[in-house]
Amino acid sequence: MKTRIVIGALLAASFAGLWIWGGLALEIAIYLCAALAIYEVYHAFYHVGIQVPPFTGFFFMILLPLAIHFFGIKGILALYMLMGMLLLAFQVFKADLSLEHTAYSFLILFYPCMMISMLPLMMTFPGETGRIALLMTIVCATFTDMFAYFAGFFLGRHKLCPTISPKKTIEGAVGGLLGGIAASVIVGLAISPLFAERILVGHLIVLGVLCGVVAQIGDLAASIIKRGTGIKDFGHIFPGHGGMMDRLDSILFVAPVVYYYFSIVLLA
Numbered sequence: 147m148k149t150r151i152v153i154g155a156l157l158a159a160s161f162a163g164l165w166i167w168g169g170l171a172l173e174i175a176i177y178l179c180a181a182l183a184i185y186e187v188y189h190a191f192y193h194v195g196i197q198v199p200p201f202t203g204f205f206f207m208i209l210l211p212l213a214i215h216f217f218g219i220k221g222i223l224a225l226y227m228l229m230g231m232l233l234l235a236f237q238v239f240k241a242d243l244s245l246e247h248t249a250y251s252f253l254i255l256f257y258p259c260m261m262i263s264m265l266p267l268m269m270t271f272p273g274e275t276g277r278i279a280l281l282m283t284i285v286c287a288t289f290t291d292m293f294a295y296f297a298g299f300f301l302g303r304h305k306l307c308p309t310i311s312p313k314k315t316i317e318g319a320v321g322g323l324l325g326g327i328a329a330s331v332i333v334g335l336a337i338s339p340l341f342a343e344r345i346l347v348g349h350l351i352v353l354g355v356l357c358g359v360v361a362q363i364g365d366l367a368a369s370i371i372k373r374g375t376g377i378k379d380f381g382h383i384f385p386g387h388g389g390m391m392d393r394l395d396s397i398l399f400v401a402p403v404v405y406y407y408f409s410i411v412l413l414a
Contacts, residue, residue, distance in 0.1 A: 150386035154292075157384065157393070161284060168277055173211075173269055176280075180262045181207050182390040186380040187254055187371070194375045198251045199236060202229040206259045214267055222263050229255055257367070257398065258391065264401035271408065278337050282330065283404045286357035287364075287396040289329035290322040294362060297321020311369040319362055326358025327351060345412060353407050357400045364399030368392070 164172050184203045191198050206229050213221030230252060237248050265283070269276040298318025306314040334350035368391065372378065381389015 153384050153386050157387070158288070165277060165281060172277070172280075173266060176265050176269075177207065177211065179390055179394065180258070180265070182383075183258050183262065183380075183394050184254070186389045186391040187258060190371060190375040190377055190380055191250055191254075193377055196247055196250050196375075198247050198254060199233070202233050202251060203254050203259055205229060205232075206255060210263055210266065214263070214270060218270060219267060222260065222267065226255060226260050229259075258394065261398040261402060262394065264405045265397075268401070268405055268408075271413065275408065275413065279404050279408050281337070282333055282353070283357075283397060283401050285333050286326050286329045286354065286404070287361045287400040289325040290358050290361035290400075291325075291365065291396050293325025293328075294318040294322030294365075297324075307366060307369075310366055310373065314366070314369075322362050323355065323358035326361060327354030330354030330357060349407075349411065353404070356403050356407070360399040360403050361396035364396045367399070368395035 164175050181204070184207060185200075188198060188200045188203065206225060209225055210222070213225045215221075217224065233248055233251050233255075237245070265280065268279040268283070271279055294314075295318065297320065298313065298315045301317040301321070302313075302315030304316040305312070306316050306319050330353045331347065331350045334345050334353070335347075338345045368380075372380065379388030380391035383389055384393065387393060
């Protein structure tokens with residue numbers, strides 16, 4: 147646990163520094179983390195002999211900055227369609243590529259590629275709103291994971307999804323939900339002056355509940371993939387935490403929630 151806490155603190159400090167610095171450095175860091183997470187997912191499938199063509203996922207990430215810059219969310223949808231058509235064209239001209247492997251490739255295009263694209267898309271919000279939305283996403287997901295881990299470790303008695311993740315408990319899930327709410331309220335109140343009267347405590351609680359729920363679903367979704375591919379972690383670059391994808395699994399689900407809540411509710 148000591149290693150996990152130390153590495154977690156270093157990761158938090160690194161993100162805080164990048165967030166304060168902002169600008170191009172923050173955006174480059176987002177894309178690099180996304181690319182590494184995508185690589186780890188491809189590697190997990192290769193681990194069990196699923197030969198998915200990696201070019202679509204990496205083309206997606208290479209073209210994503212341009213798609214977002216010129217077309218926003220419409221560009222992401224168009225890029226997803228284009229990569230999907232390339233996958234099918236690849237299957238037509240390469241007869242030994244199975245339909246099953248093509249289906250896995252489509253899965254990777256959506257998870258994590260399309261879901262992770264919500265992070266740089268937030269940076270297109272006006273003013274400092276993009277950085278605020280990014281901060282809400284990372285902090286809510288992190289607090290949910292952290293509270294769920296410690297609540298499960300110290301209080302966990304009843305299994306939540308033993309066939310998917312044997313260590314997850316109902317007590318941990320409740321702790322994670324409370325962590326998501328706490329994070330949303332704390333961060334929201336801290337930055338509320340930037341929104342004048344737009345961010346109300348009620349909005350923050352609703353957003354915290356949504357983030358606290360979907361963050362844990364994201365964690366369990368990643369567990370399904372890891373269990374199906376026979377791996378414990380997606381990578382080993384963060385001792386005690388696993389790989390980049392292990393750090394982003396909850397964030398992948400929280401990011402769309404925060405993006406659309408800001409777009410539809412807070413910025414409407």
